[in-house]
Amino acid sequence: MRDVERLTNSSQTTDVWIGLHSISSTERSWHWSLPGVEFEESEKEWGTSQPDNWATEENCVVIKGQQWYPYPCKNHVGFICYNEPNQTYHFIDEYKSWLQAQSDCREHHTDLVSGIKQINSTEFKEEIKRSSNPDNKLWIGLFRDTWSWSDGKNFSFRHWDPDSFKEEASKTCAMTTPNGKWSSDICTNQKPFYCYDDKVILIKESKTWDEALTYCREKHHDLVSITDRHQQRWVEKRAKMADTEFVWLGMRYTCTLDLWFWVIDRLVCYYNWAQQEKTEGCDRATAMKRDGEWYKKADDEKFHFICAK
Structure with missing residues (x-):
């Protein structure tokens, strides 16, 4: 939403391309509507033989009797919203499409109910019992995303305009609209x-690790540090364009403290080591192979390297 607000306040707010595009059915994966809630394959309560992928348009999910069923997003059913500050649930007895239900929840509450923790909560189950007919289908915040970000990030946040957005086979790229929401064209x-x-x-110059560190600090900011999988994707893209088999990263092993550390003075919390590669060794630094995996290398070897700007 911070990005949305920034774009809405810019000089150009309508009919501007953003990096979201439609993807084929084989590339689609399940996401929760509430940003930050990850969908775990091990945490699912599908109905028998579901999802059966029988219909390509069944990209949203209803709950019925505590079990989940894929359902066409354009169909109209009731729904349950989640309110973040006080962790309450609100049954809405209005029949709406999934997108309309999501928009309604985000406007008046926080979002559609999202995540196995919320769905298994006593409060959520009590709210279902209070609905006019507990056996009816109700939208939850699970959807199979038909769209993907061009930079490869898997953020599930969407800000579609329910009044103007319709999934059409010919309109497969996303743009902003005058109210700051999104449509497609x-x-x-x-x-x-x-x-x-x-x-x-x-930097397509072959240098030792120390030389690369000095170059990055003089010409840019520092040797790159990778602290999460999104940064990993960006650096992988750059590594594929190198002419050397490896590129230097900003991680080194210190014998004094007996640990690996990033040059930005952070301990290593995210890892992408090749199998059996994370071993100690003095005068060793971390290099990424073009396939994205990390290897320990003698710091006097010479590779291309990646700087943080």
């Missing part, structure tokens, strides 16, 4: 567009 149409900077740069 034909990708070959020409419009202004928003860019953002990933703040990493590949």
Whole structure:
């Protein structure tokens, strides 16, 4: 939402491309509507033989008798909203499409009920019992995303305009609308567009780890540090363009403290080591192979490297 507000306050707010595009049915995965809530394959309560992928348009989920069923998002059923501050649930006895229900929950509460923790809560089950007919289908915040971000990030946040957005086979790229929400259009149409900077740069010069560190600090900011899987994706993209088999990262092993550390003075919390690669060794630093896995290398070897800008 912070990004949405920034774009809405910019000089150009309507008919501008953003990096969201439609994907094929084989690429789709399940997400929860509430940002930050991850869908875990082990935490699911599908009805018998579900999801059966019988219909490609069954990309949203209803709950009935505590079991989940894929359902066409355009159909109209009741729904249950979640309120974050006081962790309450609200049954809405109005029949709406999934997108309309999501918009209603976000406007008046926090979001559609999302996550196994919420669905298994006593309060949620009591709210279902209070509904006019507990056996009726009700929307929950689970959906199979038919859209993907061009930078590969898996953020489930969507800000569609329920009044103007309809999934059409010809309109497979997303744009902003005058109210700051999103719609879609034909990708070959020409419009202004928003860019953002990933703040990493590949340096195609072969240097030792110390030389690479000095170069990055003098010309940019520092050797790149990777603290989560989203940063990992960005750096992987740059590594694939290197002419050396490996690229230096900003991680080194210190014998004095007996640990790996990032040059930004953070301990290593996120890992992508190749199998059996994370071992100690003095005069060792971390390099990424072009496939994205990390390896320990003698710090006097020479590779291309990636700087944080």
